[in-house]
Amino acid sequence: MPDVDAAPGSEESRAAVYTTLAAGQDLRTELEIKRSRFITVLRRTETEAAARDLVAGLRREFHDARHHCSAFILGPDRSVQRSNDDGEPSGTAGIPMLEALSRRETTPGVTDLSDVTAVVVRYFGGILLGAGGLVRAYSESVSTALDAAPLVHRTRLRICAAEVPHAQAGRLENELRSAGFVMADTSYGAQSTVLRLALPDAPDTISAAADRLLSLTAGATVLMPEGTEWVDVPIS
Known part of the structure; x- marks a missing residue:
């Protein structure tokens, strides 16, 4: 499906400070759920072009995977938010991934993560997960990666x-x-x-x-x- 825009939310603008990934290498994690492999890659990105470059690079690297689903949030005020299901049933991949990013509490009660792109590469294992199972799998994949991600205040x-x-x-x-x-x-x-x-x-x-x-x-x-x-x- 095409990219889906999400509203930035009603929280107060954080134009002076926000949280992002520490600069450096991509962070990668992997989950196996009912024989399907979910490989999650997080990268710090400050532009849509950089976010799309990550997706394109992973499509080349994992060229034999069935899906390369993505979500990203950009800008100090988190004004740019996009997601893409990449062939999964509508709303079962990109949006759950985006929600895992946008709702992430970087400190108790604070959801200000931005300038981050998440891509989940899925290798289908032959067992259908159903809509609910896919939502949980993609959300958990991003949340698990964020658990291991080094963060900084920008x-x-x-x-x-x-x-x-x-x-x-x-x-x-x-x-x-x-x-x-x-x-x-x-x-x-x-x-x-x-x-x-x-x-x-x-x-x-x-x-x-x-x-x-x-x-x-x-x-x-x-x-x-x-x-x-x-x-x-x-x-x-």
Whole structure:
């Protein structure tokens, strides 16, 4: 069947922070239900093109499988939600998969998972599962994969930069991390290193970080606010 759009839901927009998969390799799990194999692949995706690339790649890899069902949620506010039954009876695969993603509580009472695509590859085992059995199988496949998935908070933060001598950069970065600050990308020039801190966009927080850096460098380094970026923050 064609892709099915799902309403984003009525929950408050989470444009400043949401939960997603940790960056890295695809996560794969497998269930066997009444001789059918259900291979689930989760990938962090930020665009529809990336989500569809995952589906296309798995169609090539598992070219002899009967079904390659998919669901994805994209965007900080989870505004893009799609699902596809790929030949299974209407509503028995893609929508249960999408609901497993959209209803996933990343912390108690919070359902904010986004920028994630799930594909379930099914090898038919010869035993019909029925509509209810298929719904449970596809939902369980995605839920089981999510149980094993490493998650991070994707947060919109203010980037503040500090130019420091190369010889001090490693020590200062370790000191700042130890103090609980989140570090963004570091860059290296011919004469100096630019450390970047990712901070909540609040004047008191930025001021506290600037004071800490001044203390660590005996007043020699000034923290300069830059733009904002989406930054992965580990879930404590």
